[in-house]
Amino acid sequence: MITQQDSDTREEMDPRQELLCEDFGSDHICLLYHTEVRWLSRGPNCTVTEFISKLGAFARKLDLWMKNVESKRYGMFELLTTLESEPSDELAQEIVHHLSLLKAELKHYFPDVTCCAYIANPFSVDPANQPVGTGEQEELIDIQADETAKTKHKECSPLNFWVSMASSYPTLARHAVPQLLIFPSTWECEQGFSAFMTIKSKSRNRLAAPGHDFRCAVSKVMPRIDQLVEKKQMQPSH
Template identity: 25%
Template sequence: MEKGKDFVAFSLAVDESCDASDTAQLSVFIRGVDSNLCVTEELLGFKSMHGTTTGKEIFEEFSKCVTEIKLPWDKLVGLTTDGAPAMCGKKSGLVGMVREKMREENCAGELTVYHCIIHQEALCAKALKMEHVMTTVTQVVNFIRAKGLNHRQFKYFLEECGSEYADVPYHTEVRWLSRGKVLNRCFELREEICQFLETKGKDTAELREQKFLCELAFLCDISSHLDALNLQLQGRGRNITDMYAAVRAFKTKLCLWENQMLQGNPCHFPCCQSIKAQISTAVFPCAQFAEKLSVLAAEFSRRFADFDAQKCKFELLSNPFAVDVENAPTNIQMELIELQCNDTLKSKYDAVGAAQFPRFIPDTMPQLRTQAAQMLSMFGSTYLCEQLFSSMKMTKTTHRRRLTDEHLRSILRISSAQSLSPDIDELASKKRCQVSGLGTSD
């Protein structure tokens, strides 16, 4: 509450998940920026929802989080959700109701809404339409891992073969990075897996087909690239401009890979190179894979259109000295010209970098400072919410289902705190010390 009084802009990240007792838990994180352009990123509220979780109910709990801390609605500039209908609905969803609330409060600013970058990146991968390969791999892994005897025999078989790897991991749909790990391990152990399945009387004709091996190799490589991007987007305290830059770089890479694949040169796809060396070059479907890369690039452009629309604002934060003044908002054009012509500030930018530079923008450029504060406050993803839900799963397990909502909230608030620290003296002063008695008797 004390820090919130100094915020000149703040944004919120919202997500919802169920705990071990099937109670819906709503987490709301705040990223606030004060007048000194210092960023505070903390858990704003954690609300238990025992009934339905429609947009209206979510908005009511969301609104309580804002009003309990006495945050002014006119300072709210950004809202990031997981993209669920109850969250992003324009009328009956959380986004629509927040915008209506801001109109009622006569807020002058416009609310910028984002669908979590990490969610969108994971959804883009579905455009490849290679589920048939993943289904076959999953069936093979499940056959090996589902029964204890098969699993033990397979590990012993790998040991006898002198394999570099000792096992294959499970694939879990909700754990995005597991997909790439499973595919790569199965590709590396493809020969050992086929030999083991044959000892069990299983047909391995499909696994040995050249077409399947080519598709498996391509899916391995593109999944590895997607996983690398996913890891770049994770973490606390990430600026939305850096996350957007990572996505833009990946879209550019997709164009390069498409052109190289059309030329029959999969130099950035090691698994494809390995398979191509084993089979006839004419058999390897370069054109087919180039088309899939083109489809993936188009899906990235479609899903990240809302981020592309903010490109000019992102550039104002990441590199204000390279922004075309004519394309900048009119209210900051004069200040932007002064900034770009100031050699001292340019030297400071080169010295401290884009992340720290906004703090050195002088008070004589209030519009630029306000713009910087708004962009610094933006959440690019709901990563913090997902991280909190992971802590929730470990805290409220099937063996601790009776943990109360209040206790769970307290535990998660402490575990998620970053820059806040408890004032023990203040807390202790509000508690009544236990006394042994009111007095002595004769």
């Protein structure tokens, strides 16, 4: 539902701010004025380690974008560069403020996100850089001298490797395995709600229950259009 306040905001919004929202891939052009809106996770599930890497990379991109905007470089916002005139200082400040709020939200929800340095490759990590007294340093030295483990590491995925090493190097495996599990995500749930809202819209609320349409919208099975068409009989001309 769009409130009167939302309508007023839409009318007052600078067209250049609309372009900024489109550059961010936003579904709504008024998100800059509603910083309390929580952007839920998007995309398929990934492991904890992959999530940490992507989160760290995104935080670094935010820092880079803020520096670029402060230097009046807007090349990362393609639609914004299509304007005939350069964005005003007020708009630049609005962009920086928006990016800083987004980074603050990330730090609020994920204040201390780190992963084990030896998860991907325990043979390239200096044991001296690991915590003292946890047993990780000693087990890293042992596994780096283990030729069987080196061969296994080349043949297996990281998760399968650490599961197979659990009995030989329990301390390392105990830290590594949890971070290689799938990170819980609301993506599929959000996708389902989005599909349902598109199907059960105001313009078609008098149609039959959208059960079959909904299943087709969220199914991962690709439709075999050619086979479906072959089974249909063409209507003869009258």
